[in-house]
Amino acid sequence: MRVFLPAIAAVAALFSLNQAVAQDTALLARGRHLVEVTGACGNCHTPMGPQGPVAGKALAGGTVFDEPPFRAVAPNITPDPETGIGRWTDAQLARAIREGIRPDGSLIGPPMPMTLYRGLSDQDVAAMIAYLRTVPPVANAVERSVYRIQLPPAYGPPVASVPPPADTPVARGEYLANAVAHCMECHTPMLPAGQNDRTRLGAGGMEFRGPWGVSVARNLTPHANGLGGWTDAQIIRAVTQGISSTDRPLAPPMAFWAYRNMTPQELGDLIAYLRSLPPQP
Structure with missing residues (x-):
C-alpha cells in the first residue's frame, strides 16, 4: 500500500x-x-x-x-x-x-x-x-x-x-441589555455625579433633547408604570419599529433602525431579562 x-x-x-x-x-x-x-x-x-x-x-x-x-x-x-x-x-x-x-x-x-x-x-x-x-x-x-x-x-x-454569558435566556438577555445594547445606560436614572443609579435599574426618566424635541426614557421594569401591561409582541414592536403599546410613534434617540435586525432569539432573551427586573415605580 x-x-x-x-x-x-x-x-x-x-x-x-x-x-x-x-x-x-x-x-x-x-x-x-x-x-x-x-x-x-x-x-x-x-x-x-x-x-x-x-x-x-x-x-x-x-x-x-x-x-x-x-x-x-x-x-x-x-x-x-x-x-x-x-x-x-x-x-x-x-x-x-x-x-x-x-x-x-x-x-x-x-x-x-x-x-x-x-x-x-x-x-x-x-x-x-x-x-x-x-x-x-x-x-x-x-x-x-x-x-x-x-x-x-x-x-x-x-x-x-x-x-x-451563561447559556440561559435571562443571562443572555442581561448581557444584551447591559454590555452590548446598553439599554440600561439610557433607561436608568442618573445620579448628580453622572453615573447611573443602579438601585433603580430600568426605571427610566432620563430626558433626551434633539431636533425631535424632548423624549423621556421609558420605565422598562414590570411595574404598572413600565412594561407590566405590555405583551411580548408589543415590546418587540416598540424595540424594532418604534411604536408603543398604544400605537404612538416613539421618538429618538432609540435606534429602531438598528434593532429591527435583531434575531428572534435576541428579542426573546431581552424580554426574558426585562420581565425578571424588580418592578420600579
Missing part, C-alpha cells in the same frame, strides 16, 4: 485554510452584528442629517451631545490613520472600548457607556475590532469633548478576561 504523503499534506493544509476562513467569516459576521445591530454604534458615531445617516460618513463621528454635564463629540471610529483609529492596535482598541482609556492615556467620558462595556466578552470585543478594521476609512477630524463634571480617575481596574 502506497501512502501519498504530499497529497495528504496538501489536503490537510487546504482543510486548515478552509477552517481559518470559516472562523474569520464567522468573526466578522458577529462583529458586524454587534456594531451595526445590537450595539447600534452608528446611533452616536455616524453623523445624522434630516434624512437619517449622512451618506459616506458611516462611523466617522462628529455627533454632538450638548447636555448640562458635558458637550461630548462622538469620535471617528473608522480606520482612517489620521482622524480615526487606523493606527490603534487591537489591544488599544479593546482598552478604549472596555476601560475608556485612549492610547495616549486620557480618559473617554460619557455618554460612552464604559461601565457597561466592561462586561463585553473577550470574543465579542475581538469580533467588534475585526469588523471595525473592515469599515471604509473616512477622513473626518472632530472637535474634542468638553466636560463640566469631574471624570473619575478610572472606571475600574484593568479588565483581564470576560467570558461569554
Whole structure:
C-alpha cells in the first residue's frame, strides 16, 4: 500500500485554510452584528442629517451631545490613520472600548457607556475590532469633548478576561441589555455625579433633547408604570419599529433602525431579562 504523503499534506493544509476562513467569516459576521445591530454604534458615531445617516460618513463621528454635564463629540471610529483609529492596535482598541482609556492615556467620558462595556466578552470585543478594521476609512477630524463634571480617575481596574454569558435566556438577555445594547445606560436614572443609579435599574426618566424635541426614557421594569401591561409582541414592536403599546410613534434617540435586525432569539432573551427586573415605580 502506497501512502501519498504530499497529497495528504496538501489536503490537510487546504482543510486548515478552509477552517481559518470559516472562523474569520464567522468573526466578522458577529462583529458586524454587534456594531451595526445590537450595539447600534452608528446611533452616536455616524453623523445624522434630516434624512437619517449622512451618506459616506458611516462611523466617522462628529455627533454632538450638548447636555448640562458635558458637550461630548462622538469620535471617528473608522480606520482612517489620521482622524480615526487606523493606527490603534487591537489591544488599544479593546482598552478604549472596555476601560475608556485612549492610547495616549486620557480618559473617554460619557455618554460612552464604559461601565457597561466592561462586561463585553473577550470574543465579542475581538469580533467588534475585526469588523471595525473592515469599515471604509473616512477622513473626518472632530472637535474634542468638553466636560463640566469631574471624570473619575478610572472606571475600574484593568479588565483581564470576560467570558461569554451563561447559556440561559435571562443571562443572555442581561448581557444584551447591559454590555452590548446598553439599554440600561439610557433607561436608568442618573445620579448628580453622572453615573447611573443602579438601585433603580430600568426605571427610566432620563430626558433626551434633539431636533425631535424632548423624549423621556421609558420605565422598562414590570411595574404598572413600565412594561407590566405590555405583551411580548408589543415590546418587540416598540424595540424594532418604534411604536408603543398604544400605537404612538416613539421618538429618538432609540435606534429602531438598528434593532429591527435583531434575531428572534435576541428579542426573546431581552424580554426574558426585562420581565425578571424588580418592578420600579
